Amino acid sequence: NFKGRMGDRDAYVYLGSPAVVAASALAGFICAPKEFAERPAGTAIRHSEKKTQSPGSVEIIAGFPPSVRGRVLFVDKDNLNTDGIYGSKHTYRDDMTPEEMAAVTFENYDPNFNTLYRRGDIVVGGLNFGSGSSREQAATALKFKGIPCVIAASFSETYKRNAFNNGFVVFECPELVTHFRATLKNRAPTTVASEITIDYGKSVLTTDGKSFAFPPLSPAAQKLIVAGGAENLVASRLRAKSQKTA
Incomplete structure (x- = not known):
């Protein structure tokens, strides 16, 4: 989010799909996957169940507001x-x-x-x-x-x-x-x-x-x-x- 964040002020950032990113990481340079079998996207949405948090006491260190x-x-x-x-x-x-x-x-x-x-x-x-x-x-x-x-x-x-x-x-x-x-x-x-x-x-x-x-x-x-x-x-x-x- 600011110039040089990637380590160099002249660095470039490329946006790619997960498949392109994975293939490029393996190849060592930006490329498309050679084999990619398409499959229908799933429609089910899974929600993780949030459990009620139990209170727990913790030591308050010096300088932190109790x-x-x-x-x-x-x-x-x-x-x-x-x-x-x-x-x-x-x-x-x-x-x-x-x-x-x-x-x-x-x-x-x-x-x-x-x-x-x-x-x-x-x-x-x-x-x-x-x-x-x-x-x-x-x-x-x-x-x-x-x-x-x-x-x-x-x-x-x-x-x-x-x-x-x-x-x-x-x-x-x-x-x-x-x-x-x-x-x-x-x-x-x-x-x-x-x-x-x-x-x-x-x-x-x-x-x-x-x-x-x-x-x-x-x-x-x-x-x-x-x-x-x-x-x-x-x-x-x-x-x-x-x-x-x-």
Whole structure:
């Protein structure tokens, strides 16, 4: 998503079908598969069964907040891609300040989002939040905005990794999304919901008098948040190592 991302500023990126990619990987150069038997596409859709998460206590490391409380902004959209979170017209600009990045979040999804938002609001989204492009700004811009975390029914794995690598908390709680969809009437693309309290130590969040469990945030994940991201964490470890050998 930016010049040089593939390792060289003059590198080219080619888009190919799975068959072409597999054949090219084996051949060592771009080519078409020599033999490819077509078959009708299947029509069955399989959904993995989501099991209710059991609460689990976890040790909170120094510097990580044991709990967070904030008003919910419910983004009622499944498969909200990164272009809806942070528009492509901003992605390739390297002259934007964190404040400018924060100001344009969700403008492609809901121009009213930034009118409703107030600092400290917690975003709750639907299934497959952050799908599509792997642009990291879709996570960092929300962090710059002052959003303490995003909770969703599920996340794109790329988005989830980008978030933690940049020191931003995201976690899944599909039961919470089901609750809001059942109780919030006259929902808009972005709807202001009730306050929520997140207890990271007990891995439980509470809203509307109900409690919902979510996967515990491991010490490794917490360290990424406290350090401000993977780059800072690695740098601090290298400094500590060099001081020991000095």
